[in-house]
Amino acid sequence: MSEILRVGLVQMNSRSDKEANLAIAERLTAEAASHGAEIVALPEYVNFLGPRELHEANAESIPGPTTERFAAWARRHGIYLLGGSILERSPIPGKYYNTSVLLDPHGDIIATYRKIHLFDVDLTGNVTSNESATILAGDRIVTADAAGHRIGLTICYDLRFPELYRALALAGAELVFVPAAFTLYTGKDHWHVLLRARAIENQYYVAAPAQIGPHDPGQQCYGHALVADPWGTVIAEAVNRIGVVVATVDFSYLREVRAQLPSLANRRPQTYDAAVFSRSGAP
Numbered sequence: 001m002s003e004i005l006r007v008g009l010v011q012m013n014s015r016s017d018k019e020a021n022l023a024i025a026e027r028l029t030a031e032a033a034s035h036g037a038e039i040v041a042l043p044e045y046v047n048f049l050g051p052r053e054l055h056e057a058n059a060e061s062i063p064g065p066t067t068e069r070f071a072a073w074a075r076r077h078g079i080y081l082l083g084g085s086i087l088e089r090s091p092i093p094g095k096y097y098n099t100s101v102l103l104d105p106h107g108d109i110i111a112t113y114r115k116i117h118l119f120d121v122d123l124t125g126n127v128t129s130n131e132s133a134t135i136l137a138g139d140r141i142v143t144a145d146a147a148g149h150r151i152g153l154t155i156c157y158d159l160r161f162p163e164l165y166r167a168l169a170l171a172g173a174e175l176v177f178v179p180a181a182f183t184l185y186t187g188k189d190h191w192h193v194l195l196r197a198r199a200i201e202n203q204y205y206v207a208a209p210a211q212i213g214p215h216d217p218g219q220q221c222y223g224h225a226l227v228a229d230p231w232g233t234v235i236a237e238a239v240n241r242i243g244v245v246v247a248t249v250d251f252s253y254l255r256e257v258r259a260q261l262p263s264l265a266n267r268r269p270q271t272y273d274a275a276v277f278s279r280s281g282a283p
Contacts (some may be wrong), residue, residue: 001148003252005251006036006246007075008032009226009227009244010028010040010041010042011210012042012046014043014045016048016049018047021049027101029081033079034109038047038147041082043180043181043209043211044156044180044181045211046083049128049181052133062112063101071103073104074104074107075106080104080146082103082177083100083101085100086099087099093259097115102112110144115138117137117164118135118157119156123186129183150171156178159195165201174204174205175207176202180209182221183221191224196233198228199229201275204254210223224237225238229254230254
């Protein structure tokens with residue numbers, strides 16, 4: 001098991017043309033691998049980011065055509081590949097999952113994660129989204145072992161729910177991925193803060209591949225794919241365009257941070273239970 005892992009993040013501007021999106025993802029995966037990335041992560045909705053009325057035509061089973069292409073890329077480059085997320089078919093007509101898969105260098109799927117928290121918001125005049133109109137929520141927290149380390153899987157809006165990230169830390173995660181299509185409006189104020197906070201409070205690496213720029217219907221993604229270390233320092237960040245960024249992750253530094261500032265070890269879960277909660281002034 002190596003203490004060092006090279007992590008590549010892909011930043012894209014996916015639209016409604018699945019074949020065009022996958023061609024770009026393939027090229028950028030190869031570019032990241034050429035820079036020494038041992039694990040490459042693609043963004044949320046990597047193969048299709050478009051209007052709801054096209055979901056049925058673009059949803060797939062897993063395994064399926066897109067994940068088979070992911071498998072071929074992983075084998076070709078000898079890498080772990082996080083397939084961002086794609087629309088996965090469900091047993092319910094008109095409903096799908098927003099699903100991420102992690103493949104090993106043999107092209108085998110070693111983890112599948114369905115997004116738990118759905119982006120249902122109404123920031124009037126800026127962002128309106130009702131993801132649950134077509135997407136079903138997942139119900140499993142997922143980790144996997146890759147390159148000798150425990151990896152945690154999350155997707156985009158999950159980032160706002162710290163209890164998920166603490167659960168991943170308690171499950172032994174050392175590196176957590178957040179493939180995203182974060183909106184420009186919220187991203188400019190919250191993206192860096194939230195990613196750094198999740199890294200600081202759980203003392204692990206957080207890696208977030210991202211969508212950037214406009215997509216149908218009239219939405220804008222923030223971009224800024226980045227890696228934050230266990231101290232919360234951004235150690236790599238994509239520039240404001242389609243491309244890749246590769247970072248060196250050092251797990252010995254993670255253990256150093258946890259030893260010097262043992263906040264995880266200092267938790268007192270016995271006091272967090274609602275049964276022992278008392279209001280000020282109450283008997």
